[in-house]
Amino acid sequence: MKRSWLPALITWGVILFLFAPLVVLVVNSFNASRFGGEWEGFTWSWYEKLWAAEEVWESLWITLRIAVSASLAAMVLGTLAAYALHRFRSWLQNVHHMLITLPLVMPDILMGMSLLALFVLTGVETGLLTIWIAHVTFCLSFVTMVVLGRLQDFDFTLLDAARDLGATQAAAVKKVLLPLLLPGVLAGGLLAFTLSIDDYVITFFVSGPGTTTLPLRVASMMKTSRSLPMINALSTLLIASTFLFAALSSRLQRRA
Amino acid sequence: MDDFLVIDHVSKSFGTQRAVDDVSLTVAKGEAFSLLGPSGCGKTTLLRMIAGFERPDGGRILVSGQDITALPPELRPVNTVFQNYALFPHLSVWENIAFGLRMSRRPREEIRSGVDRMLELVRLSEHSRKRPAQLSGGQRQRVAIARALVNRPQVLLLDEPLAALDLKLRQHMLMELNTIHEQVGTTFIYVTHDQGEAMSLSDRIAVMNAGKVEQVDTPEHLYETPRSSFVATFIGDANFFTGVAVELQHEGYVRVMIDGLGSPLVLSNGAVTSNQTLRLMVRPEKISLTLKRPPSGERVNAFPGIVEDIAYFGSHTRYRIRAGEHSILAQLQRSRFSGGEIDPVRGAEVWMSFHPDEGRVVRLEAAA
Numbered sequence: 001m002k003r004s005w006l007p008a009l010i011t012w013g014v015i016l017f018l019f020a021p022l023v024v025l026v027v028n029s030f031n032a033s034r035f036g037g038e039w040e041g042f043t044w045s046w047y048e049k050l051w052a053a054e055e056v057w058e059s060l061w062i063t064l065r066i067a068v069s070a071s072l073a074a075m076v077l078g079t080l081a082a083y084a085l086h087r088f089r090s091w092l093q094n095v096h097h098m099l100i101t102l103p104l105v106m107p108d109i110l111m112g113m114s115l116l117a118l119f120v121l122t123g124v125e126t127g128l129l130t131i132w133i134a135h136v137t138f139c140l141s142f143v144t145m146v147v148l149g150r151l152q153d154f155d156f157t158l159l160d161a162a163r164d165l166g167a168t169q170a171a172a173v174k175k176v177l178l179p180l181l182l183p184g185v186l187a188g189g190l191l192a193f194t195l196s197i198d199d200y201v202i203t204f205f206v207s208g209p210g211t212t213t214l215p216l217r218v219a220s221m222m223k224t225s226r227s228l229p230m231i232n233a234l235s236t237l238l239i240a241s242t243f244l245f246a247a248l249s250s251r252l253q254r255r256a
Numbered sequence: 257m258d259d260f261l262v263i264d265h266v267s268k269s270f271g272t273q274r275a276v277d278d279v280s281l282t283v284a285k286g287e288a289f290s291l292l293g294p295s296g297c298g299k300t301t302l303l304r305m306i307a308g309f310e311r312p313d314g315g316r317i318l319v320s321g322q323d324i325t326a327l328p329p330e331l332r333p334v335n336t337v338f339q340n341y342a343l344f345p346h347l348s349v350w351e352n353i354a355f356g357l358r359m360s361r362r363p364r365e366e367i368r369s370g371v372d373r374m375l376e377l378v379r380l381s382e383h384s385r386k387r388p389a390q391l392s393g394g395q396r397q398r399v400a401i402a403r404a405l406v407n408r409p410q411v412l413l414l415d416e417p418l419a420a421l422d423l424k425l426r427q428h429m430l431m432e433l434n435t436i437h438e439q440v441g442t443t444f445i446y447v448t449h450d451q452g453e454a455m456s457l458s459d460r461i462a463v464m465n466a467g468k469v470e471q472v473d474t475p476e477h478l479y480e481t482p483r484s485s486f487v488a489t490f491i492g493d494a495n496f497f498t499g500v501a502v503e504l505q506h507e508g509y510v511r512v513m514i515d516g517l518g519s520p521l522v523l524s525n526g527a528v529t530s531n532q533t534l535r536l537m538v539r540p541e542k543i544s545l546t547l548k549r550p551p552s553g554e555r556v557n558a559f560p561g562i563v564e565d566i567a568y569f570g571s572h573t574r575y576r577i578r579a580g581e582h583s584i585l586a587q588l589q590r591s592r593f594s595g596g597e598i599d600p601v602r603g604a605e606v607w608m609s610f611h612p613d614e615g616r617v618v619r620l621e622a623a624a
Contacts, residue, residue, distance in 0.1 A: 160309055161342035163329040165407065166359035175355075179346050 022239060029232035046233040053230060059217035063197055066128065066213065070135035071143075071192035077136070078143025078192075079185050085144070086151040103141040111138065112205030119206065126208035134206045135199065139192035146191060146253075150184030183252050190249040194242060260285035260443060261306070261411055266315030268301050275301040277467035278315070283411075283445065283460075285320070288437050290446040290454035293464035294490070302464075303413050303447045307336045319410050330359070335404035336413040340420060341396050343388035349399050350375070350384040356407040374402040377439065394425045401436065411443045418453055430456055451491045455479070463487050485535060485618050494537045495584050496618075501532045509612055512536060516580030520557035522615030535619040540587035542614035545575060545600060546607045558609040563600045575600065577608060584608060 029047070033040040050056060085097055103111060115134050119126055154177070162172035200215040207216060218234065221227040261283040268276040276298040283289045291299040304310040306317060308329030316325045324332050335356070343352050353374050357367040375381040378398035388396055397417065404412055417433065418426045434457065437444050448454050454461050455475040462472045463486070471483045482488035485496055502519060503511035510528050513519045522536050544550070550558050561579035575586045586608060600606050 155340075155342065157338055157340065157342040158344060160307075160329070161336070161338055161344070162355070162359075163309075164307060164334075164336045165356035165403065166330045167355075168328075168330055171359065176344055176346075 025232050026236045026239065029229065029236045031229070034229060046229040050230045050233045053227075055212075056214075056217060056221075056230075056234065059212050059214045062128070062211060063214040066131055066135055067193050067196040070132055070139050070196050071189045073132075073136045074139035074143045074192045075185050075189040078140050078188060079147050079181065081140065081144045082147035082151055085148060100141050100144050103138040104145070108199075108201035112202040115202065116205040126206055127211050130206040130208070131203055131211060131213065134202050135196045138199075138202065139196055142191050142195060143185070143188035146188035147181060147184045150181055154180060187249050187253040190245055190252065194245050194249075198238075259283075260287075260320055261445070262316075262318040263302070263306075264316040264318065266302070266305060266312045266317060268298075268305060268310060268312050274467050276305070276312075279464075279467075279469050280315075281462055281469065281472065283443060286441050286443055287460065288434075288444045288446070288458045290448060290458040290461040291464055292448055292451060292454040292461050292490070295449055297464040298467040299447045299449075299464050300415065303336075303415055303445070306411070306445065307334055307413055308332050333410040334413060335407050335409035335411075336415065337397075337400045337404050337417055339415045339417075341388075341400040343396060343399055343403070345388055348385050348387060349380060349391070352388065352399055353403045353406050355403065360407070370406050374406045377405070377436065378402045393421050394429060397421065397429065398432075401433075405436075405440055405442065409442060411445060414444060414446045416448055417446065418448075418450070426453075433457060455491070463490060465490075479539075481616060482537065482618055485537065488537045488616075488618050493540050493585060493587075495540065495543075497536050497538075497582070499534055499536065501528050501530055501534055504528060504530060510534075510617070512617075514582075517582055518557075518559050520559075520610075520615055521555075521612040522557075522617060523613050524617040526617065526620055528617065528620065532620060534617050537616050537618045538610055538614060540574065540585040541572075541589075542610050543584070543586040544609050545577075545586055545588060546609065547600065547604070549607050550609045555612060556609055557612065557615065558607050560605060560607055563602055563604045563606055566600075566602060573599075575606075577606065579608070 027039075030042050030044075031039055032043040032045070081096070081100060085093060085100070112134070115130070115137070116126070119130050124130060158176050158180075159172045162176045163169070167175060198215055199213075200219060203213050203216060207213065212220070218231055221231055259282040261281075263279055263281040266276060266279050267274070279298070279302060291302060293299045301310060305312050308324070308327060308331075312325060316323055318324065319333055322333075324334075344355065347355070350371055353371045354367050357370055362370070371384075372381070375384055378401060380395060380398055380402070383391060383395060388399065391399065397420075401412075401414075401417075414433075418429055421429060430453065433444075444457075446454065446457055448457075455478075458475065460472060460474055461478055463470045463478065465486050471478060471487050473481075478487060478491050482491065482494075485494075488494040488496070497512075497514045497517065499512035499514035499519075501510050502513045505511070505521070508524050509521055510524045511519050511521050512534055524534075528534065549560075550556055552558070559579055561577040561584065563575055564578045564583070565576040567574045571589070573588050575588070577584045577586060
């Protein structure tokens with residue numbers, strides 16, 4: 001029987017559709033042409049310019065600080081929230097569940113606006129703190145969902161067994177529950193980290209003077225064609241590190 | 257017999273459901289004891305109360321004189337082998353067994369020798385570095401037993417220890433559990449719904465039904481002299497008849513008139529008065545079948561019937577026999593149908609007979 005060429009065609013079509021822009025971007029980051037219309041020879045110069053652009057690295061530093069601290073906070077809070085959602089059933093938990101899932105479905109622009117409205121109302125000055133609070137808010141939902149998935153597979157008789165063998169409640173959680181949940185918590189944390197790094201819309205609303213995160217910086221650089229090739233170079237670096245994190249995250253999630 | 261584990265008027269309700277209803281039991285030191293009953297009879301709830309996972313609504317639980325009713329599970333001198341073993345999947349076999357000793361902060365040397373001794377007892381020394389997921393069902397169970405026994409509990413609780421194993425392995429583990437019990441001498445309490453398991457594992461069995469204990473006895477006594485029809489049907493098969501006492505004889509024998517069958521002579525344990533309605537039981541394997549009427553005598557109860565159904569099981573054959581409105585189960589060893597006669601076929605007329613000692617009064621109904 002002759003194999004149909006259609007599935008292969010569709011597969012390659014989808015791959016092309018998804019990755020062609022990335023390929024163009026990566027290639028252009030090495031293109032001597034400023035506008036990238038045609039190939040004018042290989043160059044490292046955009047990377048050199050990028051290296052010299054201090055404001056970009058400052059933004060990256062801000063972004064990383066927020067991403068690390070927000071995903072750590074989300075890991076702790078998300079794990080606690082998942083435990084509560086899994087263990088207790090009441091109308092209050094239904095509300096809790098709704099609140100947790102809301103950021104997953106709510107448009108970013110709505111969330112950014114409402115957070116800004118809240119900060120203005122309470123007189124909190126926008127800056128690092130407000131960005132951090134906003135990022136924890138949406139990261140929390142993702143961590144909770146990932147950990148909740150793992151809790152559904154967790155056999156709670158293991159905690160009974162630990163108690164039976166002389167462990168206090170706290171020791172049972174520390175020696176049995178946490179080690180078994182850890183891969184899920186880490187996977188959720190990595191997901192939160194990548195989401196925090198590239199958030200633009202929400203951050204746009206809640207950032208203040210001197211707290212330009214990397215996505216905000218890139219967007220503002222887009223306004224001047226002069227720095228366009230630099231963005232290509234920066235994006236290439238980001239693509240590389242994102243692939244690294246995604247691979248790490250999926251490895252953790254696959255581990256039993 | 258000293259009362260080592262004492263369950264004193266213990267009750268537990270879940271909502272309106274009385275899971276355990278005023279149960280009192282005593283178990284001797286070193287005894288192998290079973291809680292036997294159908295699912296939902298309260299046996300698992302009782303076990304969980306002994307382990308400390310449930311608090312009784314009322315009553316006390318004592319182990320060698322110490323009241324443990326209010327103690328949390330980690331402070332009780334009791335360990336459990338869980339139904340699905342509940343081994344820690346992230347720890348090796350060795351670390352699973354060491355868990356209890358680590359929790360009680362024993363010296364390193366004591367942990368090492370204790371775990372190694374247990375690995376030897378359950379013959380798993382060469383698997384000590386494996387994870388539970390890499391073991392077979394029988395090996396996992398042995399790890400669970402070792403993990404519990406290494407703490408030298410005063411009482412070991414085993415929740416349906418053989419339920420998760422296949423038939424061949426189950427028979428093997430039965431022997432193994434008996435050997436381990438013999439070697440360590442700890443009090444074992446089994447919870448099971450399988451009467452065969454309970455009979456071959458325990459010195460005594462408590463048969464439970466609807467939150468209450470129906471009878472506590474040795475396996476042999478439960479089988480031979482069940483005190484209620486529930487016990488009689490739960491342990492082995494039984495034929496039941498309802499009749500009226502028509503003639504009381506010496507030494508507890510009583511002649512019972514059964515509608516549509518006849519008036520056999522049977523043995524009664526309790527006091528029987530004349531004209532009282534009785535319920536009596538005959539085990540299928542206690543009934544003999546013959547083609548001709550057996551020689552009559554004072555000590556023989558014989559009734560005619562027609563073979564309705566035959567089921568061949570290899571080691572034995574079962575016959576369902578109709579006698580009027582009664583349908584009676586008889587079970588014969590191959591060699592028992594002797595005397596050169598051919599085996600009865602479906603529709604054949606046969607005689608059923610049993611000795612008076614094999615017919616038991618299981619329940620006395622209120623005198624009519």
